[in-house]
Amino acid sequence: MNKIDSRIEQSSISQDNNTWFNFMPVFSVLLGLLMSGLMMLLLGYNPLIVYTNMLSYAFRDIYNIADIFAKATPLILTGLAFGFAFRASLFNIGAQGQFYIGAVMAVACALKLGSLPSYLTLIICFIMSLIGGSLWAAFIGYVKARFNANEFLVSMMLTYVAIAIMNFLLVGLLKESKGEYPQTDVIPKNGWLPSLIPHTRLHWGFVLALLIALLAYIILWRTSLGYKIRMVGFNRDAARYAGINVENIFVIVFFISGAFAGIAGFTEVNGMQHMLIEGFNPIIGAEGIGIAILGNAHPLGIVLSALLFGALKVGGNLVLQTSRIPASIIGITEGLVILSVILSYYIRDKLIILRSKKKLAVQERHRL
């Protein structure tokens, strides 16, 4: 890259805050929907009808609308898990495993605690799922810091180990008392998160997820720890020369990131499922990655993207029950949306360079 280009890059990042670039994610969502619409068309379905049905189903009544928020709750948290680490240029693609560990901890506490007051049970479940997820992930950060192991690989592999542990417990210690299926008993009522809107599935976990998104924002942009985290993300070597203990940051980031994913296990078990079933929510971690990318790894963006994915799920599932399109089209739509987000990053960078080049040319002319 020559001098002008690098000068442009430096100047353009700081001055780009006003324009329609902020709407880039909206365009890429539309592009993703368009592409999966084309796919439906190729398969002989009318995408317009499918999409309008999706919309009308998703917003048909208060129950479905509440369901969007309920579905978005764990997605916000797994999205934050990836997004938070991404801010430090670390790749925690093992949110799925941390989620399962959190869920196992939550269900085990809820089942074994007996008849404590409700708020106490919930607090204990919350804390234990948090600890489970964060320690599981902190191991990744530790081996990254201590042995320079590839965090990407280790977090992926640990997911499969977590699945094995969960399955092992579901046929052993935590198996239902009937002993038929690999699942737990329904947890006692005092372990249930109270519902937010009566007669819907929406529970207080959603508020919790919003608070945690706010917390993530505060940590990243309003504390010195967050400053260090983002600095490590921008330039690891520069951060090290500036005296930041980069290895410590690795462990801390993974610890926090895993806590988010673990809490998702808590909200799903105590708020939604009220039990643990083998192989539940199998792609929640992967969806979290997509949500974080779509939301530009910013907590607010992640919340909005999670709501979009939630709406896709609710509307999609209902449409698919009534038509012959396989349910997996939702996964494809999600994948295509993420790909078009990446495409939009490319277009944005191109536009920024183009615009700044013009600006530079004008400046040069004035100088002469």
Place this chain on the structure above:
Amino acid sequence: MNIITGLLVATIRMSTPLMLGALGEVFVERTGVMNIAIEGIFLMGAWGGFVGAYLTGKLWVGFLFAIVVGVFCGAVYGYFTIKLKQHQIVTGVAINILTLGLGLFLYQLLFGIPLLPLTVEPLKDISIPFLSDIPIIGSAFFSQNILTYLAVVLIILGYWVLFRTPLGLIIRSTGENPEAVDVAGINVEHIRFLAVLGSSALDGLAGAFYSIGFLGLYTNDIIGGRGWIAFAICFLGNWNPLGILIGSLIFGLAEGLSVFLLTSNFKLIPNEFLIALPYILTIIATIARRQFNVPAFLGKPYIKERF
């Protein structure tokens, strides 16, 4: 067949797709691109192999189709990462999410939701006369299916190409010093793109090994992280075809052991632990292996100087 023979047979069988996938990954990473989409391409290869074989009734059509599907996925990945210079891990993860939906979707679209999984007759073993009669090791080494033999041949060929030919020199230099390659008049992006396509072809073939090479059916969790293991083997084998041969055999042994113990009547260790064994081994190996010979430009897009 006694225990040791059974274990050896299983080891070598299970290491075959890992060899293919990791060999492709070695070549592509030597040019400086990580093929993170490997898990997704394995899955699409498994899907393509099954569909091709089921619809035509011919296994070779299945393998061919798996390669085509793999190359297509690789082309998408290459376009985003090499041409548009976007982040390799992010793009790879996106493609992996996409294929997870795509494999199931296209399967259900073609076959609906069958009550029992559809099956094809998987690849038959080829026994090499006389050699396969050697006691204990004979049937493990000389009575495998054709892909296993192919994988071993490709690894030896790959080693020769990479370290003994001008092409190998170009490939290695593209990852170590793309500018020098560019100055020598060779198009860096072309080399990288071709390497992505080549590795994706091998990944597709490796994926098809699971569906029609030995199980004879397709499910959406048929790969279950084996692509990542192949990716890990490439690291652990130090980007050297002979290193990955050893690595694949070790992981094949772990997997063979878990398959073998699952089907036998030993109940010493819980099944879930056996299933987790290859993944735990990957983690341990990633931690234990300290000295790496990482290509200098691995994961970094090449941006040409413009004046």
